[in-house]
Amino acid sequence: MVEQKYHDYLKKLKLEKIIILLSQISITILFLGLWELLSYFHVINSFIFSSPSMIIKTIINLLLQGRLMTHILITLKEVFMAFSLGIMISLGIAIMMYEVPLLAKIIEPFLTIINSLPKVALGPIIIIWFGANELSIIVMALLINLIVSVLTIYNGLKEVDANQILLLKSLGASRYDILTNLVLKSARNAIISSLKLNISMTLIGVIMGEFLVSKSGIGYLIIYGTQIFNLNIVMSGIILLCFISIILYQLILLIEKKQIKK
């Protein structure tokens, strides 16, 4: 009796999963199919709206010309650099704020102000200060990802159990012992959350930077497409960005899963 009910329960769970997956696939196919049909029968202007088949053709063409991989790799390189720099710097600042509470009290209002500022407004200044080059793109991405990461990690560090700190202190632990054995480990969920936030923020920052200054990269591809009014290139760039974003996010989820297993 129990086994039968358990079997039914598992079956229900499986069925629910299948329904969700099938619905998601159907919505995607329906959307793409409708887009393709409307474009094919000229209900919408394919010159402005493009179509799935035209996007695929454009991506294949760009690939065959050998330009696409360069754009993707350049964007990925910038994302990787801004992401790792962002995490290292924000972890450093958050730890300093945690270790020196007076410093945290002094700089917290500044961080909030910088965080609420639309960073794209700083674009022209960044170009003047750092030049029309890759450095400006990375600085732009850092401006966008850094503050949120600092605040997320810092709040995570503050959440550590006060009695666990007392316990380590009663054992004569140094500040370094407490930081490495307790605080950083207890804040690992916050650190992983900041990685998740950071990766999407970095991608936004890099694309924004590429819009402003670059001569290659997916952001440049999109801007170039707009300038020559080739919406197929623009849409291809956006679709590629979607894929890059999904892959990078999945990589962070993989790190998260590994951490949980530990």
Place this chain on the structure above:
Amino acid sequence: MNSILEIQHLSKHYFINKEIIEVLKDINFKVKDDEIIAIVGASGCGKSSLLSIISNLLDYTDGKIIYRKPLTFGYMFQSDTLFPWLTVRDNCLLGLKITKKDYPSKEKELDSLLKKYHLDAFKDKYPHNLSGGMRQRVQLIRTILINPDILLLDEPFSALDYQTHLYIADDVYKLVKSNKKAMIIVTHDIEEAVSIADKVIVLSNRPSSIIKEIAINKHNLNPLQFRKTEKFLEYTNEIWELMNNG
């Protein structure tokens, strides 16, 4: 018996915004090197603060603490202080790792303690796999392994069911006595204090001062046996009266 620490005219105030809260007032007592002292008092009277002050984790406002020698402390808290990312075994060894004591030599002791407290099958599990009682036993093993001069227990058994509570308290008593260690236990449970301690210090309400120090003569009985005697009831009634009037 020598005293290993002596507290003289100790007071503690908390400064919270514009308010001054006096928690402890003119506290005086001595701890002998193999003595178990229980400090009882109502919730919020400053018992835990006193324990933190003794172990140098908290500053005091006035008075003096004299340590006869440099002391190592084994602290056990009311709340769960196990690290969720460490296995039972690694949690037990944490104290040794931090105090940088040689822990390979303690492996055997760890194994026998895990066996004694029925945790040997769980040594590679994580705290979330354990019941409240099991977690408290892991904390006890972690404290015992560092072999401290003085054990400081802050309501250590309050999360346990009644039966487990009695057995673990009995174990702790035997362990402290057999190793000739000192122990200070802070509790609001009068019965626990009387059953385990050689001396009960009764604190008044805030600002807490000592109402009375009561020496408990157990006639060499362990806590479980002592709980069944007439004398046990007499002591608990006396403390109950003192706390009600304090």
